[in-house]
Structures are given as C-alpha cells and as structure tokens.
Amino acid sequence: MSHTLGIRQAQKQKTRQALLDAALGLLEEQSLSSLGLREVTRAVGIAPTAFYRHFRSTADLGVELVEAALGSLHPMIESTVSDAGDSDERITRAVDLIARHVDAYPAHVRFIARERHGGVQPVREAIRRQLARFAEEVKVALAEHPESAGWSDEDLLMLAGLYVDQMLMTASQFLEAQEGGAEERDRVARMATQRLRLISIGRHHWKD
Amino acid sequence: MSHTLGIRQAQKQKTRQALLDAALGLLEEQSLSSLGLREVTRAVGIAPTAFYRHFRSTADLGVELVEAALGSLHPMIESTVSDAGDSDERITRAVDLIARHVDAYPAHVRFIARERHGGVQPVREAIRRQLARFAEEVKVALAEHPESAGWSDEDLLMLAGLYVDQMLMTASQFLEAQEGGAEERDRVARMATQRLRLISIGRHHWKD
DNA sequence: AATTCCAGAGAACAGTTGTTAACTGCATGG
DNA sequence: CCATGCAGTTAACAACTGTTCTCTGGAATT
Numbered sequence: 001m002s003h004t005l006g007i008r009q010a011q012k013q014k015t016r017q018a019l020l021d022a023a024l025g026l027l028e029e030q031s032l033s034s035l036g037l038r039e040v041t042r043a044v045g046i047a048p049t050a051f052y053r054h055f056r057s058t059a060d061l062g063v064e065l066v067e068a069a070l071g072s073l074h075p076m077i078e079s080t081v082s083d084a085g086d087s088d089e090r091i092t093r094a095v096d097l098i099a100r101h102v103d104a105y106p107a108h109v110r111f112i113a114r115e116r117h118g119g120v121q122p123v124r125e126a127i128r129r130q131l132a133r134f135a136e137e138v139k140v141a142l143a144e145h146p147e148s149a150g151w152s153d154e155d156l157l158m159l160a161g162l163y164v165d166q167m168l169m170t171a172s173q174f175l176e177a178q179e180g181g182a183e184e185r186d187r188v189a190r191m192a193t194q195r196l197r198l199i200s201i202g203r204h205h206w207k208d
Numbered sequence: 209m210s211h212t213l214g215i216r217q218a219q220k221q222k223t224r225q226a227l228l229d230a231a232l233g234l235l236e237e238q239s240l241s242s243l244g245l246r247e248v249t250r251a252v253g254i255a256p257t258a259f260y261r262h263f264r265s266t267a268d269l270g271v272e273l274v275e276a277a278l279g280s281l282h283p284m285i286e287s288t289v290s291d292a293g294d295s296d297e298r299i300t301r302a303v304d305l306i307a308r309h310v311d312a313y314p315a316h317v318r319f320i321a322r323e324r325h326g327g328v329q330p331v332r333e334a335i336r337r338q339l340a341r342f343a344e345e346v347k348v349a350l351a352e353h354p355e356s357a358g359w360s361d362e363d364l365l366m367l368a369g370l371y372v373d374q375m376l377m378t379a380s381q382f383l384e385a386q387e388g389g390a391e392e393r394d395r396v397a398r399m400a401t402q403r404l405r406l407i408s409i410g411r412h413h414w415k416d
Numbered sequence: 417a418a419t420t421c422c423a424g425a426g427a428a429c430a431g432t433t434g435t436t437a438a439c440t441g442c443a444t445g446g
Numbered sequence: 447c448c449a450t451g452c453a454g455t456t457a458a459c460a461a462c463t464g465t466t467c468t469c470t471g472g473a474a475t476t
Contacts, residue, residue, distance in 0.1 A: 008473050012423065031327035034242030036463065048464080050424045057464090110325075117321040117380060119239035128384075158402045169373060172325060176336075194366045202410030216443050220453065244433065257435080258454045265434090 016054045018044045020068060023061055024107045032062045033119035062115065062123040069108035070130045076101050077134055081141045081163070091196045095189050098167060102174040113172040131168075135160045150207055159203060166195060224262045226252045228276060231269055232315045240270045241327035270323065270331040277316035278338045284309050285342055289349045289371070299404045303397050306375060310382040321380040339376075343368045358415055367411060374403060 022043035026035060035058050038048045055061040080094045102109050116127045138160035142148050148156060170192040177184040230251040234243060243266050246256045263269040288302045310317050323331045324339075346368035350356050356364060378400040385392040 006474075008421095008423080011473095015423080027327075029327060029329075030241045031239040033238045034327065037465095038463065046423090047425050049426080049466090052465085053423055113325040114327065117318075117325070119235075119237060119242065119322065121237075154398075155402060158399050159406065161399065162403055162406070165377060190362075191366050191369065194363060195370055198367070198370070198407065198410040198414065200410070201413050201416070202406040202408070205409050205413050206406065208409070214444075216451095216453080219443095223453080245435095246433065254453090255455050256433095257437095257456085260435085261453055 012053075015044065015046060015050075019051070019054055019061065020065060023058075024065060024111060027111055027114070028107060031118050032058065032115055032123060035062075059120050059122050062120055063126045065111055066115075066123060066126040066130060069105075069111050070127070070134075072105050072108055073101065073112075074134070077138065077164075077167070078141075080167070081138050087200055088197070091193055091200065094167075094196065095170065095192050098170050098192070099174050099185070099189060102171050102178070106175060106178065109171045109175050113168065113175070116168075131164055135164050138163055147204060155206070159199075162199060166192075166199070170195075220261075223252065223254060223258075227259070227262055227269065228273060231266075232273060232319060235319055235322070236315060239326050240266065240323055240331060243270075267328050267330050270328055271334045273319055274323075274331060274334040274338060277313075277319050278335070278342075280313050280316055281309065281320075282342070285346065285372075285375070286349075288375070289346050295408055296405070299401055299408065302375075302404065303378065303400050306378050306400070307382050307393070307397060310379050310386070314383055314386065317379045317383050321376065321383070324376075339372055343372050346371055355412060363414070367407075370407060374400075374407070378403075 019040055023035060023040050026039060026043060037051050037058055040058070040061070041048045041051050055064070076097055080097060085093070112127060115123045116131075118124060135157060139153075139156045142156055142160055143151075151159075170188070173188045173192070174185065177188045227248055231243060231248050234247060234251060245259050245266055248266070248269070249256045249259050263272070284305055288305060293301070320335060324335050326332060343365060347361075347364045350364055350368055351359075359367075378396070381396045381400070382393065385396045
C-alpha cells in the first residue's frame with residue numbers, strides 16, 4: 001500500500017535514524033545541553049555540515065528523541081492500567097513490565113529521566129506535554145474502573161499523574177540498579193511494588 | 209570563640225563562594241555537564257587558572273553544590289515530618305513550606321532536580337547519598353509516630369522514600385509553575401496536597 | 417535524454433575550551 | 447624584619463566548537 005519511497009528518501013531517513021541513535025548513545029554519559037553537533041556527526045561518519053540537512057540544532061534533535069523515547073513507552077502504559085485482574089497481580093505485572101522495558105530500552109529511559117528537568121527548554125516542554133498526554137489517557141482508563149465512582153475529574157487526574165510519575169521514578173531506579181547485582185534490582189522491584197500497593201490502598205479508601 | 213580566620217583565608221572563602229554562586233546562576237539555563245570552567249571564572253571576574261585553587265574540576269564544584277543545596281533543604285524536612293498537629297493541616301503546612309522554600313532558593317531546587325539524573329556521575333552519586341540520608345531520617349521520625357505500629361523497617365523506608373521523592377517532585381513542579389500565574393501555583397499546591405492525602409490514607413489502612 | 421534537485425563533502429571562519437608553566441604581590445609565621 | 451606560602455595573573459598550547467559558503471555526484475523529474 002505504501003509506495004516504495006525511493007532510494008533517495010530512504011537513504012536520508014537512514015542517516016537521520018543513525019544520527020538519532022548516535023546521539024542517544026552519546027547521551028548516556030552527558031546531558032543534551034553539552035552534546036555537540038560535530039560529536040554526533042563524527043560518531044555517524046558524516047561531515048558536520050550534513051547535520052543541518054536533518055536538524056536545525058541539537059535541541060531540535062532532542063525534541064525528536066522525545067517522540068521516539070516516549071513513543072516506545074506509550075504501549076506499556078496502556079497495558080499497565082487498562083488490563084484487568086486482581087489488584088496485587090496487576091501491580092506486580094506492572095513492575096515487571098517496567099523492568100523489562102528498562103532492559104529493552106535503557107537509553108530511552110535514561111534520556112527521558114535526564115532531560116525531563118534538563119537544561120534545554122524546548123525538550124523539557126516536549127517531555128512535559130507528552131507526559132501530560134499520558135496522564136490524561138491514564139485518567140480516562142481509571143475513570144472506567146468501578147473503584148473510581150464518585151471521584152472528581154481533578155482527583156482522577158491527580159491519581160493518574162501520581163501513577164505516571166511513579167512509573168518514571170521506578171524506571172529510573174531500575175536503570176541505576178542495572179549495574180548493581182540482581183539483589184539490588186529485586187530491592188527496587190519490592191520497593192516499587194509496595195509503593196504501588198500503598199497508593200492502591202489509599203485509592204480504595206479515598207471516599208471516606 | 210572562633211578565632212578571626214585571617215584576611216587571607218577569608219578572601220579565599222569569599223571568591224570560593226562567589227564561584228559557587230556564579231555556577232548556580234549559570235546552571236539555570238544549562239546542565240552541569242556543559243558548564244565550562246572559564247565560563248564560571250569569567251562571571252566572577254577572575255582568571256581561568258585561579259579556578260584550580262578552589263576546585264579540581266567543574267564536577268568537583270558540582271559535588272560541593274550538592275552539599276549547599278541539600279543542606280538548605282535539610283531543616284525543612286525535619287519540620288515537615290516531625291511536627292505534630294492534625295493530619296490534614298500537617299499536609300497543607302508541608303506543601304506551604306515547600307512552596308516557600310522554592311521561592312527562597314529556586315536555584316538550589318533547580319540544581320538538585322536537574323542533576324539528580326544529570327550527566328555527571330559523581331554529582332548523581334552525591335545527591336543519591338544525601339537523599340538516602342534524608343529518607344533514613346524521615347524513616348526514624350515516622351517510626352516514632354503511633355500510626356507506624358506493626359510496620360516493618362523496610363516498609364517504613366519505602367514510605368519515607370515516597371515522601372522524599374514526593375517532596376522533590378512537588379518542589380520541581382512549583383519551580384516550573386513559578387513563571388506562570390498564581391492560579392498555576394494554586395493548581396500545583398492542590399495537586400500536591402491531594403497526593404499527600406492519598407498517601408496518608410494508604411498509610412493508615414496499610415495493616416489491613 | 418536533458419534538467420533540476422538535494423544529501424553530503426570540503427574548506428575556512430572566529431570563538432571557545434581545559435590545562436601547563438612561570439610570574440607577582442601580599443598576608444602570614446618564624 | 448625577613449623568608450615562606452599561596453591566591454590570583456599572564457601567556458601560550460592544541461584541540462575543539464557552530465556556522466557559512468561553495469562544490470559534487472547521483473537520484474528524481476520532465
């Protein structure tokens with residue numbers, strides 16, 4: 001159905017993706033505000049000037065990285081909240097899902113955690129917008145649960161935001177624990193599980 | 209009682225403090241990993257080489273900034289948790305305290321939020337250590353409350369960590385809302401209050 | 417087949433960076 | 447009062463940065 005895009009545009013998208021990947025790699029040990037344009041092109045193996053064919057600046061590249069990173073996170077959120085099952089097993093499954101995601105896309109998680117409060121305003125803004133969108137989706141999903149009867153819209157959004165923040169926090173903690181041994185990761189998993197349990201309990205007694 | 213420290217060491221500490229302050233100012237619109245040594249000395253008005261009389265590198269300076277920033281935050285934590293009073297008014301007072309702190313030391317708050325997951329490993333480590341210390345203190349304070357009867361040590365630490373993270377999160381949100389109008393700050397305050405309420409409810413029903 | 421288009425190369429620009437070395441002047445301790 | 451110590455200066459280094467302009471080769475269009 002999609003017509004074959006031509007050799008030309010295909011190559012362009014290929015080097016463009018290479019730039020994004022290289023940047024993500026370099027950002028493992030620095031922040032975006034110190035990432036140099038030449039540094040990225042050197043890692044890809046193209047001339048510095050060719051960078052401008054794809055991005056206006058490294059900040060621009062950063063904004064696109066936000067889409068990529070949070071795009072990969074998006075399906076996870078849905079399956080975390082919307083799915084049914086016992087409350088406790090829903091929680092352990094969510095934590096497990098986060099752990100797997102961190103293992104699969106560590107650079108994405110690191111990028112979001114780092115640049116959410118980072119030194120590049122447009123990137124912060126992009127992350128903030130996407131996370132607000134996530135929270136909105138979670139809110140809608142929560143509203144369908146029977147436990148949410150009598151909840152105000154604002155309180156539902158509060159809870160959704162709490163879940164989203166908690167998810168990011170947990171992901172970042174898994175990332176830090178990645179270097180450490182398996183017992184360190186287990187500790188993070190247990191802590192995160194208990195946090196979610198406490199939130200869940202608070203949620204069920206909210207109406208009192 | 210403290211003997212007068214001499215003109216010499218006094219001047220040294222003065223320019224040293226000037227370097228720290230200048231760095232904190234420059235870090236409002238960038239991250240530590242892109243902060244240049246020359247940039248800082250230029251802002252202070254001394255020669256670049258004089259920097260080495262005080263710090264080995266900008267990362268070194270960053271570690272000292274952690275002590276300064278979290279030192280100012282330390283007394284706040286105590287008065288947040290340990291003080292008595294009705295649960296609800298304790299919460300609103302805590303949120304108010306956070307808001308005041310952000311107004312008083314915005315650069316400190318920004319620095320911690322930014323560098324907690326930032327690109328400079330020694331600084332991340334320093335922040336992590338200090339926050340762990342905070343959580344430990346909060347845990348001890350919580351253990352004294354009558355509501356904490358029957359809680360395991362690990363669960364108490366989980367709750368303490370949740371409080372600390374929540375405090376930082378709220379502070380960072382107040383900072384973002386600082387540019388916005390008063391209604392934006394009110395929204396943040398309300399959200400934070402409700403989050404703490406939910407956590408408090410979960411805490412009281414934990415034993416079930 | 418002839419023409420246009422455009423991703424990437426190459427060279428050059430004015431600045432910037434961290435770090436070294438050898439210095440100066442002044443407060444300090446003997 | 448004189449010798450030492452040391453915060454800060456000056457000069458110079460090689461290496462790096464973002465950005466502009468001009469050029470080229472091959473795919474795309476006509």
